[in-house]
Amino acid sequence: MRKLTLKLCLWFVVCLVGALPTGCTTAEPEQTVAVIPEQTIAVFNIDWSDAPLDVVTRVKLDSYMYGRFASAGFKIAPYYTVGGRVDDRRRLSQDGCDDLPCRSAIGKELAAQKLLLSRLIQIGGSCWLLSQIYDIKTETMEKVAEATGSCTEEGIAASIDRVIAAFKGEVDSTSVASRVETKQVPDRGSRVINVSIWLDGELAGETPIAIPENSSGIYQLVLKSPDFVSTEGELVIPDAQHALFQGELVGNWGQIHVTSDPPGAAVRLDDRTVKNKTTPCVLERVKPGLHTVGFELDGYTLRDDEVIVEQGETASVSIKLYPEHGHLAITSSYTDGVKCEGDLRIDGKLVGKTPWAGFVTAVVPHIIEVQCPDGKARREVFVRVNWSEEEEVVVKVMPKSVGSCLDGWCLIPAGRFKMGSPLSEEGREEDEGPVHSVRIKRPFYMKQVQVTQGEWVAVKDGSDGSIPDDFGPCGENCPADSVSWFEAVAYANVLSEKEGYETCYTMSGCRDLAPGVLPDLLDCVITFKGVGCKGYRLPTEAEWEYAARAGDTGPIYGEPEEIAWYSDNSSLEIHPVAQKAPNAWGLYDMFGNVGEWVQDKYHDSYHRAPTDGSAWESPEGIFRGTRGGSWYCSANDVRAADRKHAEPDHQFEGIGFRLVRSVR
Known part of the structure; x- marks a missing residue:
């Protein structure tokens, strides 16, 4: 673990009078050292982090x-040049340019010999301005001046005036009480670190603070913080001078690298869950x-282990969960109750054949x-701890011969047929031509009836959808x-x-998208894998008409009254499935009751339509095809070619769907 440190710079500005322990006298004028105006000073903006003033006032x-430094006769580097260099550094680095090395580098770039660094700290209702002139060449603080006043714009301006006067030697900047300031740096948890200052065994306070006046001499200084190792040192305050103490706090913590087999376990530290x-x-x-x-991991026993953490080190804990x-x-x-023996996979792994038992x-x-x-x-199963569960898996059986239907599915054979209607067919529309030959290359299973409301609800409950309210x-x-068509394909998936x-x-x-959840048509893109897909899907338009005809070449395979619910016999309402006669391949309600979505996009003629039974998905369009008519359609609309x-x-009344599945 890398060493975590916090560097603290403590400034002691003291008023010293010989051996007197308290009190303050004015220093002799000849002791004051003024800054040589001929040397260029780079003036940096005041550090406002400890004084909550609005941006306009700060600027x-x-x-x-x-302006006051310039008018006082000091040679100043161009103000906007200094600010521009600082902004450039901040754009290039997350750390900005708040440290002394960065600002010294800017000073050198501007041919300045000295830096003016200032900070304003609000303490109660007063604001303390601390300004320092730093010599770049000797790397020392040449002069420190301070002033205290109100936190108003006028009060701070007056403090600036007093600091400038002190630098010019017009007033004695040491005729104030001693102060201690530390730069507070957020740690990695973004919690501000407050450092306690102890002088000769007595608590002086937390930074930033003002402390009573102190005599010159040697003091035992201790820096303390709950999260750091205490640091001790000597603070030497010469007569009539300012003192600088640079200390380093080392983090009083370590860290623990935690692993488990299998991974994903929640972690507790000393009986408290780590969020x-x-x-x-x-x-x-x-x-x-x-x-x-x-x-702690679902399905595994609780385990714990002890570990010793040392300061600045990384301890490791690795544990096997059982x-x-x-x-x-x-x-x-099978669905008829006949037992079958089959390959059994649990979570994708082949474990044997049914019947099977194990832990x-x-x-x-x-x-x-x-x-x-x-x-x-x-299917999905749960087993309780130390409990025995018995599961009967029902296997759906598909029909093996044309005209036979099992478990609600009918086998539709491969073959050829004439798709569309001749010009002479009663009720014919222009989009039903030209009549063309289509070859259905592979057999498929078609659902014997339309998807029912009960089946919809059963599958919907396994998704995040809601039931349509119509x-x-x-x-x-x-x-x-x-x-809707979108809901139908979501149901199939x-x-x-x-x-x-x-x-x-x-x-x-x-x-x-799920059954009962409508997408935004402009955003939702659905790609069909083709008729070779082994899962459930909508029939292509060619597959639907081929299955509806069931080898018949006429408009409809029987009398409408006998095979369909339509406007003449439906009482203009929907009816239960399989109440009318099926076609030759065992399919019910291919005409009437509700229309059925197909896979294809709608085209207004069969020119350039596929002849292999595949879905006609291009060119791009909005509408999808429906077939079979519904309970509100006339007899002319319940035809194989309609x-x-x-x-x-859209969720249109009178439109539902049935599914197909390719033969494996």
């Missing part, structure tokens, strides 16, 4: 001191002596992943209605994460 008094410190860390400003360091355990038993089964760290959460032959599942009284088995799949959307600038569009950040 006026600094200018006044410079904002976790291992590994360094505890600074620790008093020398014996200390107890404690460690986990607290609980017993965990895991079995797995795991208690209190902290664990991620369990099971991969059975026909599916996988993922669901109405229909119930949890009704479609999630009034959902959250569900993918929850079940341990790859997320299909990357998001930037979306400010914690296309709608909406702004992706």
